Amino acid sequence: MSSLLAQLFPPETTRGMELSADVLIVLTSAAIIYVLTRYHKWGHLWREWLTTVDHKKIGIMYLIAAITMLFRGGVDALLMRGQLAVPNNHFLGPLHYDEIFTTHGTIMIFFMSMPFIFAMFNLAIPLMIGARDVAFPRLNAISFWLFAFAAFMFNISFVVGGSPNAGWTSYPPLTELAFNPGVGQNYYLLAIQISGIGSIATGVNFLVTILKMRAPGMTLMRMPMFVWTSLVTSALILFAFPPLTVALAMTMLDRLFGTDFFTITHGGMPMMYVNLFWLFGHPEVYILILPSFGIFSEVVATFSRKRLFGYSTMVWSVITITLLSYGTWVHHFFTMGAGPGVNVFFGISTMLIAIPTGIKIFNWIFTMWGGRVRTPVAMLWALAFIPTFVVGGATGVMLGAVVGDYQFHNSYFLIAHFHNVLIGGTVFGLLAGMYYWWPKTFGFKLDERQGRWFFWLFFIGFWITFMPQYALGFMGMTRRMYTYTTGYGWSLPNLVSTIGAFMMGAGFVVFVYSIVYSYKHGERDLTGDPWDGRTLEWSLPSPPPAYNFARIPVVSDRDAWWEMKQHNQTNVVQLNPNDIQPIEMPKSSSIPFLMGLAFFVGGIGMVFEWWWVAILGALGVVALLIIGSFDYNDHEEIHAETIRHTEASLGRLQG
Numbered sequence: 001m002s003s004l005l006a007q008l009f010p011p012e013t014t015r016g017m018e019l020s021a022d023v024l025i026v027l028t029s030a031a032i033i034y035v036l037t038r039y040h041k042w043g044h045l046w047r048e049w050l051t052t053v054d055h056k057k058i059g060i061m062y063l064i065a066a067i068t069m070l071f072r073g074g075v076d077a078l079l080m081r082g083q084l085a086v087p088n089n090h091f092l093g094p095l096h097y098d099e100i101f102t103t104h105g106t107i108m109i110f111f112m113s114m115p116f117i118f119a120m121f122n123l124a125i126p127l128m129i130g131a132r133d134v135a136f137p138r139l140n141a142i143s144f145w146l147f148a149f150a151a152f153m154f155n156i157s158f159v160v161g162g163s164p165n166a167g168w169t170s171y172p173p174l175t176e177l178a179f180n181p182g183v184g185q186n187y188y189l190l191a192i193q194i195s196g197i198g199s200i201a202t203g204v205n206f207l208v209t210i211l212k213m214r215a216p217g218m219t220l221m222r223m224p225m226f227v228w229t230s231l232v233t234s235a236l237i238l239f240a241f242p243p244l245t246v247a248l249a250m251t252m253l254d255r256l257f258g259t260d261f262f263t264i265t266h267g268g269m270p271m272m273y274v275n276l277f278w279l280f281g282h283p284e285v286y287i288l289i290l291p292s293f294g295i296f297s298e299v300v301a302t303f304s305r306k307r308l309f310g311y312s313t314m315v316w317s318v319i320t321i322t323l324l325s326y327g328t329w330v331h332h333f334f335t336m337g338a339g340p341g342v343n344v345f346f347g348i349s350t351m352l353i354a355i356p357t358g359i360k361i362f363n364w365i366f367t368m369w370g371g372r373v374r375t376p377v378a379m380l381w382a383l384a385f386i387p388t389f390v391v392g393g394a395t396g397v398m399l400g401a402v403v404g405d406y407q408f409h410n411s412y413f414l415i416a417h418f419h420n421v422l423i424g425g426t427v428f429g430l431l432a433g434m435y436y437w438w439p440k441t442f443g444f445k446l447d448e449r450q451g452r453w454f455f456w457l458f459f460i461g462f463w464i465t466f467m468p469q470y471a472l473g474f475m476g477m478t479r480r481m482y483t484y485t486t487g488y489g490w491s492l493p494n495l496v497s498t499i500g501a502f503m504m505g506a507g508f509v510v511f512v513y514s515i516v517y518s519y520k521h522g523e524r525d526l527t528g529d530p531w532d533g534r535t536l537e538w539s540l541p542s543p544p545p546a547y548n549f550a551r552i553p554v555v556s557d558r559d560a561w562w563e564m565k566q567h568n569q570t571n572v573v574q575l576n577p578n579d580i581q582p583i584e585m586p587k588s589s590s591i592p593f594l595m596g597l598a599f600f601v602g603g604i605g606m607v608f609e610w611w612w613v614a615i616l617g618a619l620g621v622v623a624l625l626i627i628g629s630f631d632y633n634d635h636e637e638i639h640a641e642t643i644r645h646t647e648a649s650l651g652r653l654q655g
């Protein structure tokens with residue numbers, strides 16, 4: 001018993017911060033359980049959410065998870081900035097600091113950005129292509145629950161067993177059992193592996209959904225740009241995640257079963273891990289950025305009241321970026337000695353990516369040119385993206401110059417660069433998309449005035465945080481240092497950077513307040529088309545009924561809904577009661593949630609090397625696969641009368 005306790009709560013998890021986190025978790029869980037029980041909401045939660053296969057509800061759950069993880073990753077960031085605010089600080093010790101930068105990076109990439117992107121996929125794509133759900137609704141729910149249980153598992157590492165501490169890239173030999181005992185790295189391996197299975201399934205799902213489920217008349221070149229970038233992102237996921245799966249599996253074999261794939265003794269090859277990781281990692285950068293490019297295209301066109309400029313060059317530049325992204329991975333380790341020939345090849349391929357990206361920047365600018373530009377919060381994020389991302393892209397080209405990279409590598413210059421790209425590109429894009437599709441999803445707008453406060457605090461805070469870090473990089477400060485001493489001139493830039501980070505944190509607080517405020521007092525969206533939109537989702541009521549489209553629209557042009565409005569054909573959404581047909585919809589299922597749970601049990605068993613628990617989890621997965629395969633009763637019919645009633649209540653019936 002005492003050895004079990006020592007395994008669950010080793011010395012590094014019994015410090016003040018972990019204990020207070022423990023208490024907080026217990027209190028929050030108790031409060032949630034109390035509220036659910038007090039208001040008899042358990043049944044509702046299970047029927048409407050935990051077992052749902054509706055893409056809209058899955059999207060909302062992804063969104064909630066992403067915002068929660070943005071909070072956790074953000075707290076990690078503020079802890080680091082707090083530690084680095086002044087020289088010779090001992091607020092966090094070195095071990096603790098290692099854990100926090102590791103969980104910050106891992107959470108922001110795998111458990112914040114990825115679910116945020118999948119939230120946008122789920123909330124927007126079926127509506128934009130005129131579909132009633134995704135191609136494989138139950139698989140979609142399985143993807144979500146694998147992600148959710150993996151994220152939960154990763155987060156409890158902080159309080160149970162110990163956090164990983166080898167960086168979000170987790171290179172060997174830092175992860176080698178001999179140098180990194182304990183369960184922290186096992187958590188990293190298993191949690192990312194489990195959510196990665198979910199991500200691959202999501203890639204397959206949206207690839208098929210977009211290729212096979214578009215409304216009649218919506219040819220590939222009539223698809224909204226966000227649908228294009230999501231299609232390409234799904235293909236990227238399909239080819240980029242398997243190398244990661246392999247790298248994680250081999251590291252796991254090294255740690256748990258004594259193999260020597262990546263160890264530095266017995267002939268292992270740590271460099272091979274680095275290659276596999278970045279063969280995933282560089283395309284991952286485009287998995288994170290391309291959906292945002294799509295969102296900017298939708299937002300900029302809508303709020304400029306113009307067609308997207310250069311649609312087909314945009315499509316081709318997205319495809320070019322995708323292909324090039326597989327040929328650049330070595331730029332993450334120019335300094336590891338691959339030789340000048342190899343480095344030059346990857347340096348040039350890296351810089352080539354700037355060309356299609358530059359084309360897109362010009363396309364967005366020309367879309368706004370001469371348009372009647374409005375600037376609600378969604379558009380502010382898109383406008384802020386352009387200069388921010390250009391700086392991130394330009395510093396990326398500097399890092400791609402091999403000789404320069406020898407100076408910049410692993411310095412704060414690199415840290416500033418990728419935050420410039422990932423916050424200025426991915427996060428700004430996702431926030432633009434969230435503000436844009438929020439009224440469609442929830443039926444009310446987020447408050448614009450509070451949204452502006454959030455925007456300016458976050459945007460200005462961003463520049464104050466990261467510009468000093470470029471300077472710190474030039475001044476020789478390397479990443480992952482837990483403290484520094486006086487005399488290098490690093491103190492002031494670090495203090496300024498910390499002030500910026502807390503401004504971003506303040507922006508986040510305003511945002512969370514704004515959600516609560518808008519839920520109660522926000523402007524209700526009664527028209528379904530609050531932004532005078534261009535694409536099909538704006539032809540639906542907000543929020544859309546379970547079946548989305550009572551009648552599948554026929555598309556004859558790009559910007560289908562805009563064209564219908566221009567030609568006074570909006571009456572197509574007014575149905576003749578006699579035309580309404582019953583609709584087949586996928587049925588809720590408990591299998592996805594239980595599948596996530598089984599993976600969680602199996603994962604925890606492997607993390608702690610409790611083999612009987614791991615086997616129990618694996619048996620659960622197999623059993624659920626078999627039960628699911630023989631469950632043919634996975635659809636249900638919505639009667640025409642029910643649809644007539646719903647459409648009538650939405651004011652969408654003729655006469």
Ligand SMILES: [Cu+2]
Binds near residue numbers: 282
């Ligand atoms: Cu890269």
